[in-house]
Amino acid sequence: MRPKVKFCGMTRSKDILAAEALGVEYVGFVFVPSSPRSISLPKALELRSSVRSARIVAVFETTANVERCVEELRPDFIQLYDDRCLVSHLSSMTIRAFRGLPSVDRVSEALDKYPYVLIDKRPGRSETDFTCIAVLPAAVRKRLFLSGGLHTANVKKFTKGIQPYALDCARGIESSPGVKDIKRMASFLSSLSS
16 A cells, blocks of 8 residues: 655645545645745635645644644644744644654654654755665654655655655646646656556
8 A cells, every 4th residue: 555645835726636636645735935835824725625635734844823824724734844832732733844864762752742753855955865764663654754855756666665654745746836747746646556
């Protein structure tokens, strides 16, 4: 059975509909102003009406505006890179994200508080250090969203070696930032089962 899949950085309704038609389990809305995929809360609320079956993940760099977004957008999860000042009642819906591979102790501490972790590439890198992630304990990898440089040509190899809970892809399925390509989305998913 393939891992769950999250297509992140959704900015158009038709891309959400296409992702769901392909069987994607999660769609991500980015609320990080420096990201080319960032959207406003009003835009996210508009896009939310297109979501039928996927679970919504709201992505934040910091805890600023998280509570307002949760109240208005009602996402299934929040993905957070900096969890300082996070209100405890949001812990059960938080995917704790890391840029680069933290220590096993740090990941384990995060999994004591949150249901999932996500490991992304370090700033300035083109992809995550997938080789190092593969040696994380299986108990960690079973609750891991793998991110940072996945695309059709490498996803099967790294999925097989790491066996994460879920895969997270944005750039690898786009024709330009925030604009998903249906053929690339389909190829990404079909490469997992080939």
